[in-house]
Amino acid sequence: MFERFAKSARSAVVAAQEHARELRSPDIRVEHLLxxxxxxxxPALRTLLERNGIAHDAALNELTTAARAEPLGAxxxxxxxxxxxxxxxxxxxxxxxxxxxxxxxxxPPEEARGRMRFGHIPFSRDAKxxxxxxxxxxxxxxxxxxxxxxxxxxxxxxxxxxxxxxxGGAEALTGLREQVHxxxxxxx
Numbered sequence: 001m002f003e004r005f006a007k008s009a010r011s012a013v014v015a016a017q018e019h020a021r022e023l024r025s026p027d028i029r030v031e032h033l034l035x036x037x038x039x040x041x042x043p044a045l046r047t048l049l050e051r052n053g054i055a056h057d058a059a060l061n062e063l064t065t066a067a068r069a070e071p072l073g074a075x076x077x078x079x080x081x082x083x084x085x086x087x088x089x090x091x092x093x094x095x096x097x098x099x100x101x102x103x104x105x106x107x108p109p110e111e112a113r114g115r116m117r118f119g120h121i122p123f124s125r126d127a128k129x130x131x132x133x134x135x136x137x138x139x140x141x142x143x144x145x146x147x148x149x150x151x152x153x154x155x156x157x158x159x160x161x162x163x164x165x166x167x168g169g170a171e172a173l174t175g176l177r178e179q180v181h182x183x184x185x186x187x188x
Contacts (some may be wrong), residue, residue, distance in 0.1 A: 037049070152180050
């Protein structure tokens with residue numbers, strides 16, 4: 001399938017992998033695909049996203065904050081809570097004993113950067129689905145290649161909660177889909 005991806009679409013997927021590493025995610029998620037699009041999509045598509053209030057730096061800051069706030073994820077936190085471990089209490093205790101930035105200092109930045117470059121990061125089920133949907137979007141439009149816009153259409157078609165929030169809520173998704181279709185029509 002990747003042989004059908006245009007250069008900007010491939011670059012967006014590679015950028016998504018880098019964002020997953022930077023955010024220390026165990027897998028490449030739909031929100032990482034969105035960040036990759038904000039980095040590597042063709043300029044007209046990035047401009048379209050920015051006109052809709054979707055900017056790379058703001059999205060990255062929001063995801064970075066979320067990653068720091070809940071490093072293990074909601075399901076992990078709930079599982080630990082069920083056996084009597086409160087992650088908030090653990091964090092408060094660490095910060096009280098070692099300082100407010102104790103968790104940020106746990107791995108020196110130089111070492112963390114070196115570690116993040118290695119190893120395969122798999123795609124989450126939702127991200128795989130989004131990439132498959134990008135092919136379906138291209139086929140439905142009778143386009144020969146998968147462009148960045150097709151990936152965005154797929155993200156809009158099957159967003160996860162994080163991307164729904166980053167994209168401005170459920171109401172914004174429909175209007176954005178129409179704009180992306182218009183963008184792809186002009187590019188064809």
